[in-house]
Structure formats: C-alpha cells, structure tokens
Amino acid sequence: MPVTGTLPEELTGRYFRNGPNPLPGQDPGHWFTGHGMIHGLRLRDGRAEWYRNRWVRTREFTDSAPFLGPNGIDLTAVAANTSVVQHAGRILALVENGLPYEMTPELDTVGPWDFGGRLTTAMTAHPKQDPVTGELHFFGYGFFAPYLTYHRLSATGELVDSRVVDVPGPTMIHDFAITENHVVWLDLPVVFDMDLVGRGMPYRWDDSYGARLGVMDRGGRVTWFEVDPCYVFHVGNAREDAAGRVVLDAARYSPGAFAETWSHIGGSANPAAGADGARLHRWVLDPASGAVREEQLDDRVVEFPTFNEDRLGRTSRFLYTVSSDAVVKYDAVTGVGRTRDLGARPGEAVFVPASGARSEDDGWLLSIVTDHAGEGSELLVLGAADLDHVASVRLPRRVPAGFHGSWIADR
Numbered sequence: 001m002p003v004t005g006t007l008p009e010e011l012t013g014r015y016f017r018n019g020p021n022p023l024p025g026q027d028p029g030h031w032f033t034g035h036g037m038i039h040g041l042r043l044r045d046g047r048a049e050w051y052r053n054r055w056v057r058t059r060e061f062t063d064s065a066p067f068l069g070p071n072g073i074d075l076t077a078v079a080a081n082t083s084v085v086q087h088a089g090r091i092l093a094l095v096e097n098g099l100p101y102e103m104t105p106e107l108d109t110v111g112p113w114d115f116g117g118r119l120t121t122a123m124t125a126h127p128k129q130d131p132v133t134g135e136l137h138f139f140g141y142g143f144f145a146p147y148l149t150y151h152r153l154s155a156t157g158e159l160v161d162s163r164v165v166d167v168p169g170p171t172m173i174h175d176f177a178i179t180e181n182h183v184v185w186l187d188l189p190v191v192f193d194m195d196l197v198g199r200g201m202p203y204r205w206d207d208s209y210g211a212r213l214g215v216m217d218r219g220g221r222v223t224w225f226e227v228d229p230c231y232v233f234h235v236g237n238a239r240e241d242a243a244g245r246v247v248l249d250a251a252r253y254s255p256g257a258f259a260e261t262w263s264h265i266g267g268s269a270n271p272a273a274g275a276d277g278a279r280l281h282r283w284v285l286d287p288a289s290g291a292v293r294e295e296q297l298d299d300r301v302v303e304f305p306t307f308n309e310d311r312l313g314r315t316s317r318f319l320y321t322v323s324s325d326a327v328v329k330y331d332a333v334t335g336v337g338r339t340r341d342l343g344a345r346p347g348e349a350v351f352v353p354a355s356g357a358r359s360e361d362d363g364w365l366l367s368i369v370t371d372h373a374g375e376g377s378e379l380l381v382l383g384a385a386d387l388d389h390v391a392s393v394r395l396p397r398r399v400p401a402g403f404h405g406s407w408i409a410d411r
C-alpha cells in the first residue's frame with residue numbers, strides 16, 4: 001500500500017479499529033447503533049501489507065435477531081461496534097450491551113464468547129488490563145437489575161470474579177477506571193427509558209438521578225462521592241496518590257454539552273460537528289474522609305483520551321486526545337496541552353510504545369484520519385514525543401467516523 005514517510009520497521013502487527021457501519025440503505029437512527037465493522041491494517045517491516053474491512057457477523061447482522069424480544073434479552077443480537085481488544089490470545093469485538101464476539105487475525109467472525117459459559121451479563125467495550133498482573137477488569141451493565149456487575153479475568157483469560165455492584169438505577173455506564181488497588185465507577189444521570197426502546201439509544205438525561213463516582217476496594221466495598229451532574233464517556237488514566245486518594249482524569253461533559261452532543265450523535269449530523277463537548281477534568285477522591293475535589297484542567301473540547309497503557313492505573317505523565325481536527329497532548333508535569341493541527345478529522349489516537357522505550361512517550365500514535373470532505377482516509381503515524389509526522393498509509397476507501405482500536409503486535 002502507498003506510504004508517505006517511513007513506517008518504523010518495529011511497527012509489525014495489526015491496527016484494528018471498530019465502528020458503526022450500517023448496511024447500505026439502513027438508517028439505524030443513532031450513530032451508536034450501526035453494525036460493527038472492523039477496519040484493519042497489517043504492517044510489517046516498514047511496509048503496509050494490507051487493509052481490509054469486515055463486518056462483525058453477529059446474530060443481529062446475519063439473522064436480524066432482536067436484542068429485546070418476547071423471551072427477554074439476547075446478548076448475542078448486538079452491533080459489536082465499539083472497540084476491539086486482544087487478551088489472552090483472543091481478539092474480541094466489543095459493545096457494551098452484549099457479549100464479546102471473537103474475531104480471527106484475518107477479521108473473520110468466530111462467534112460470541114462468554115468465557116466458557118461464565119459470563120451472563122454484557123461486557124463493556126472499555127475493559128482495563130492491569131499492566132503488572134495481566135488481569136482484565138471489566139463490567140457489564142443493563143436495563144434490568146442487577147444493573148451493574150464487576151468482572152475480572154485472569155491473565156490467561158479465565159473469568160475468576162463476578163460481583164454485583166449496587167447502584168440505584170439503570171444508567172448508561174460507558175467506561176470506568178482502575179488503579180493498583182481500586183476500581184472507579186461512574187454512576188451518572190443518563191438513565192434508561194423503556195419508552196425510547198427501538199428509537200436509537202434508549203437513554204436520556206435525568207436531573208433527579210444525581211451523579212456519583214464510586215471507589216471500590218478489593219473486598220468489593222464501594223465509597224460513593226456525590227459530584228456535580230455531568231456525563232463521561234471516556235476516562236483517561238487513574239491512580240492512587242501518596243495520601244491514598246484516587247485521582248481520576250476524564251473527558252467530562254457539562255449538562256449542556258451533553259445535551260448538544262447527544263442530539264448531534266442521535267441524528268444524521270456529522271458527529272464531530274458539535275461546537276460544545278467534553279473537556280479534560282480531574283477528580284480527587286478520598287475514601288478516608290469522603291471528600292471529593294473537582295477541577296477542569298483545560299478548556300479545549302477533546303475526546304478519546306489515550307495513554308501509555310504500561311502505566312494504566314499508575315502515575316502517568318502524558319495523555320493524548322483528539323479534537324475535531326487535531327491531536328492534543330497533555331503533559332501533567334508542565335501542565336501544558338499541545339495541539340497538533342491535522343487539517344482533517346482524526347479518530348482515537350492509539351499509543352504504541354517503542355521497544356526498549358526510554359521515556360513514557362517514546363513511541364507512536366496511530367489514528368485513522370479522514371479529510372473534511374469525508375472522501376479520503378489514511379492511517380496516520382505520529383511520533384508521540386513531539387507529534388511529528390512519521391508516516392501515512394493511504395487507504396483505498398473512506399473510513400467512516402468510528403470509535404476505538406488497538407495495536408496488536410506480532411509476538
């Protein structure tokens with residue numbers, strides 16, 4: 001495939017990115033509900049060997065099976081459109097209302113995967129792998145009680161822990177965080193509404209629900225913190241500080257910003273076109289005293305925070321985000337946010353560490369970028385340290401705006 005610049009030989013593996021791609025002629029009514037399609041690139045020894053796209057062949061896709069039918073919920077009748085991760089040798093396409101779908105490295109669909117029958121809830125599209133233990137922490141949430149269940153996989157992919165977490169009602173819980181010893185929950189006022197079923201995403205803002213963050217310890221005890229009403233799709237990193245407090249960084253939507261964004265992505269407008277959106281915030285949560293401090297870190301509208309996941313749950317310095325036409329890199333030590341304008345619309349920028357990295361930001365950012373006319377796309381590789389252009393791989397066709405991807409290195 002045509003490459004501008006020089007692809008690092010070390011980037012040998014696959015970049016997969018999931019997102020909604022409705023069938024031709026279909027209007028799912030909401031950006032979040034189109035059929036999942038994985039766009040994949042194979043990079044090897046400085047060359048881009050292939051690009052391909054494949055739908056995730058779920059029961060919803062192949063059989064038009066209903067998610068909510070007369071027999072209840074079918075966790076395999078889902079779009080599987082939100083992220084794609086590898087853990088314990090399995091490549092999983094994820095969406096938060098259903099079971100994972102296992103994919104091959106060539107992007108064929110193997111089928112739904114319930115961890116040998118042990119997973120009986122949905123699985124979030126944002127699991128967190130502990131970089132030290134290799135365990136995968138995740139959760140499932142749903143319309144009906146129990147609304148929230150925490151799960152943990154061993155490093156070898158066995159589901160070894162599942163426990164219900166008490167929350168007052170069914171809310172949309174898109175993401176969560178872990179630290180070395182804790183799990184951080186976001187129970188925010190975007191609630192399930194049965195009247196909206198069948199009309200896109202059945203969730204709406206509810207002032208009466210309140211907004212709470214929770215810190216859960218290893219024993220499953222949760223300390224809840226009331227916070228100003230807001231919504232969070234995506235967290236950055238979280239950590240424990242020397243005083244035992246939990247520090248969480250996230251892209252936070254004010255109630256007004258959420259309303260504007262939710263109306264955009266529920267309609268036919270370009271989802272990147274909304275003027276208002278999320279801004280980087282930090283919460284400091286003290287389980288010992290019950291105190292919570294909240295602070296906005298920057299006024300730029302950004303989304304899709306990523307970082308060097310070798311530091312997941314631990315202190316990290318750099319956070320990468322995207323805005324409507326730029327990559328924004330934050331430095332927690334200097335407090336500076338640096339914008340790299342692209343003149344085109346980036347998707348999530350995945351951080352890939354260099355082997356033998358000498359610093360946290362020694363590596364690359366991979367993002368599928370689409371021009372403003374929505375006609376041409378490329379895989380952009382930036383140096384993560386300075387945000388300089390390293391390489392671009394021209395893709396044979398437009399890639400629609402999507403969600404999350406992973407770099408899956410050859411072993």
Ligand SMILES: [Fe+2]
Nearest residue numbers: 174234403404
């Ligand atoms: Fe997400």
